[in-house]
Amino acid sequence: MAIELVPIEQFQIFLICAARIAGFIGAIPVFSGAQTPVQLKAGLVFVVSLVLFPAVASTLPSLTTFEPATFIVFLVSEVLIGAIIGLIARLIFTAVEFGGTIIGYQMGFAAANVFDPQNERQISLISQMQNVFAVLIFLAISGHHVFIRTAVESYRILPPGGIDFSGEAVPFLMELASHMFVLGVQFSAPVLAVLLLSGLILGILARTFPQGNVFLLSFPLNIAIAFTVIGLTLGMVFIVLSREFDNLADHFFTMLTLLNG
Template identity: 55%
Template sequence: MDLPFIPLDQLQGYLLCLARVIALIAAIPAFAGIQMTAQIKIGLAVMTSLLLFPAMLPYTPKASLSLTEFGLLIVNEVLLGAIIGLISQMVFAAVSFGGTVIGYQMGFAAANIFDPQTTQQLSLISQFVNILALLAFLSLDIHQYYFRAIIESYRLFPPGLLDFSGNAVAELMRLASRMFVLGVQFSAPVLVLLLLTNLVLGLLARVFPQLNVFILSFPLNIGIAFLVMGLTLAATFSVLRREFDTMIENILQLMHLLH
């Protein structure tokens, strides 16, 4: 049965479009936290779907679907959004991992604060670099590429069942392993300098036994770590820009593999 002025096939197409848009908007790191209410996310998704639906209409099913077929397509759209959200959060997870390692080496192992995005306790340095990464994400307008990726996703992957029989799982594993490599890259400059500092302090402790190296190491490690983080901020920003640009390409590539 059609609604007034709205054919059933177009209504089903719009709801499929809305399901994918909601999933993709919820996957954007800037919108993923609990600081943005569900009403704002749903309102943004509804308005975005209304604007993009004419461009997506050629890729939506033309015939009316049964309730079972429609339900399966909705589940696939939400699952697709969850996979994209996983890829989107990998860069931030790598940054958080690197910040946690740096914090432990600096002596901030017990300094944890509440993260409103993940609703978890994170180390102080991890939260600090997470905020830097989020500011870089917004300043580079990467969140706008997600809206372009929505239309591009329909060209690469129209509504249909996901196919995990190809290389999609292997691609996900590759991206997950890349996350740990990226975390080490973020923490490597600080870790190297702190290792050299501890080596020098160990030599001083052997030469001057009366020197209290344990007390001296705390302010020295903290100061050196912050100094290195400040000096390498431009390089860190360049790495983040490269990873954010690659992230959109990885999302589209995975959609192609899932088709």
């Protein structure tokens, strides 16, 4: 029984497809961390690429000759597309961490940090708590499915090798980055407002009763107030994060269109 070998052209096209899928899978916040085994990532990339390859093969370029330089450029550009898409999604989680850092600093947790295995760095306790909450919301509303749908539609919007940074792609990315700071302030604004009011009241008490040790009282009081406000505003945070995650698909498709020039 003769064994049919896969034509080199089809194999190259499959690798190009797998490169973009690898970029998208690696960009999903749940899988982007170092705590996810590499074997799991590789297996998921292979399975998803195998499933999507027949559907997107018609949109992929026809490679009639094996040119290593051109082939490597194709692979790098495909992985870069996934990295850019991942950066857009990552900006939301960075805004959550930014807001948590501000809250932690104001409530007295400035020196209390924990190791974040996903990003392999030290972050504040409140940032880690809000980051976990954001990941749970992301999974609950099937945000990871947006990456798969975008990966399929991306071949129609942006053919392989057609990435172009000379248009409005970079300004659009900078606009999203500036929105990250606004979003971070929105997350921390309720807690900051209450803590500011608490500090004002404690300052008045310190002037009214100089013999009282208001300074030591402020630490547990601010922590209790901050956690209370965080608990009361979880519904608002859920609404804001759900809105941002729902807009991810539009941001993805806009970026892909701008990258196409």
